[in-house]
Amino acid sequence: MKVEVESSRIVKPLYDDDGGAAPAPWPEWMPLSVFDTVTYDENIAIIYAFQPPNPPSAALELGLARTLAVYREFAGRLGVGPDGRRSVLLNDAGARFVEAAVDAPLAVAVPFRPSPEVKRLHPCIDGAPVEELLQVQVTRFSCGSMVLGFASHHRVADGQATASFLVAWGLATRRMPVAPPLPVRDRPTRFVPRDPPLVEFPHRDTEYKAPTQAKKRDANGADEDDDEEELGAAAHHKIKVHKLHFTKDFVARLKARASSVLPPSSRRGYTTFESLVAHLWRAVTAARGLGAGETTRIRISVNGRARMRPPVPRDYFGNLVLWAFPRCDAGDLVSRPVHHAAELIHRAVAGVDDAYFRSFVDFAASGAVESEGLVPTADTNQVVLCPNLEVDSWLGISFYDLDFGGGCPFYFMPSYLPMEGTLFLVPSVLGDGSIEAYVPLFENHLEEFKKICYNIA
CATH class of the missing domain: 3.30.559.10 (Chloramphenicol acetyltransferase-like domain)
Known part of the structure; x- marks a missing residue:
């Protein structure tokens, strides 16, 4: 082109x-x-x-x-x-x-x-x-x-x-x-801190981390960090992004399977997001060949507008996102049914509530970030997330409402982003409840993923 x-x-x-x-x-x-x-x-x-x-x-x-x-x-x-x-x-x-x-x-x-x-x-x-x-x-x-x-x-x-x-x-x-x-x-x-502040949750190694240590040199005097950058660059070329289309029927069957273990008296089932991310988490973990004894986790964006009390207006212009981090032993995740992963996701996301957002504000304003030199864990330099995942969901966001006068778009997608393990979920332009997922993986893992990504287990 x-x-x-x-x-x-x-x-x-x-x-x-x-x-x-x-x-x-x-x-x-x-x-x-x-x-x-x-x-x-x-x-x-x-x-x-x-x-x-x-x-x-x-x-x-x-x-x-x-x-x-x-x-x-x-x-x-x-x-x-x-x-x-x-x-x-x-x-x-x-x-x-x-x-x-x-x-x-x-x-x-x-x-x-x-x-x-x-x-x-x-x-x-x-x-x-x-x-x-x-x-x-x-x-x-x-x-x-x-x-x-x-x-x-x-x-x-x-x-x-x-x-x-x-x-x-x-x-x-x-x-x-x-x-x-x-x-x-x-x-x-x-977002002003409370008086007195109340930091109830561990925000170090969650939203923040210690700064990267000064460059180390190997026995030959070369910078080890430079070697890691070269490895990262080489790995980048082996990453491919695969687009999946999950039909409305597939999503409905997946949600029913995930929610089937909940008691009949339960007033909730697992959401589309929880069910689909659980399915993808298990499939990617299996395709990567991860086994028992290795921990895998997902970084999931959580919008705080409706979670904070009082709620923040939907039209707030800025960032208002923190992250949930469900985690599991890889062998346990793959061997157990999809509802197990869905429950881990549900609990982790539910935990990022008003108390958590307020605790984060108090910690971020406490001076600890500056005095300890902490940096965000949201790191754009990570090319490979394996054994972990990050999921950015655009479900429920009004991207398709853009109309310059000739009608809404007939196609919408994220740009090409070959960051291994960084998944995007986008509602299909068909508007029928189907969903598209963009999944970047190493080529050898991707071939296995393609074989199992539509299996509901």
Whole structure:
């Protein structure tokens, strides 16, 4: 696929009296919250595909400018504020807008499967960091179809906040009001520690870890860390991403199987998420050949908006995610039925409740992170997670509600991310309750995984 970049420019917020935001205040520093600073320090890219007719780039650009006037963080720049805290400078410096073209029909040019090719459909997020916290690429095809590649910095917004921005962009492009509801933008003041603080849970080695030790040298004087980086780079090329489609019927049968052991009087069954992640955890563990005596765990994102008391508004713009870490002996996990894994996941996620979120806020604000030099366990440098997994679920997030005027997307996917063991769950665009999973594994493990991934046991 040959992608020709036709233009690249900065789009700044547009403040007007025709449905836009109020005139911009002076530039100001907005400190990141403890949830922003503990998450991944990286750009995340997603890809949309739209059938014709599609709006001209001028309309998309105008809509983006009007939306940035409401969501100012995406037009700002990351830095260190006057108080020494990591912050976003709300200076309206703008987002990057790239126009590109492919001289072929979309159905012929784009591989609608995990492939490094899809990375050409969004601005580059690999390598040296970029100033812009938001970058978009609009690629048009000879058939009239359009692909939108959207890349944003994770420390500015989590998945739910990003989806809200995208929906607002669609409204603005259609000349509709971006709000209500307005985004809730009080991250510097919303999460204050209690007085007195109450740290009830172990946050070291959960959200935080000790810093990496200084480089060690082997007997020949070479840096051992450099050797590990070379091994990581070599392993990276052996990782392949496989896309699975779980039909509505498969999901229903899996949930019924997982919940079959619950007593008839139980008012709950295992959710779609719990059942499907349990199934994938067991299948990946078996495909990796892990056995008794080796512990495997999953890192599961937990949205705190509805869990904190009082609940945080759904339109809160920022990060509000912590993680659950169910774990199990690999041999035990594979040998026992799927309901065992589902129960481990259910209990771990249920434990990340209001008390846990409040405890985290108290710990993060206690000064221990700074005095001990702790760093987040959300590490973008990990290429291989084996024997562990990480699951990022986009189920229930309104990514499909983006409409620039020609209708909602007919395809949506994460960018190609060959991070072994990092799984993405995405609701199918079919809208029938089916689910797509993106599973990156080593090639030799992937072949075994393909043989067993649809077996319900």
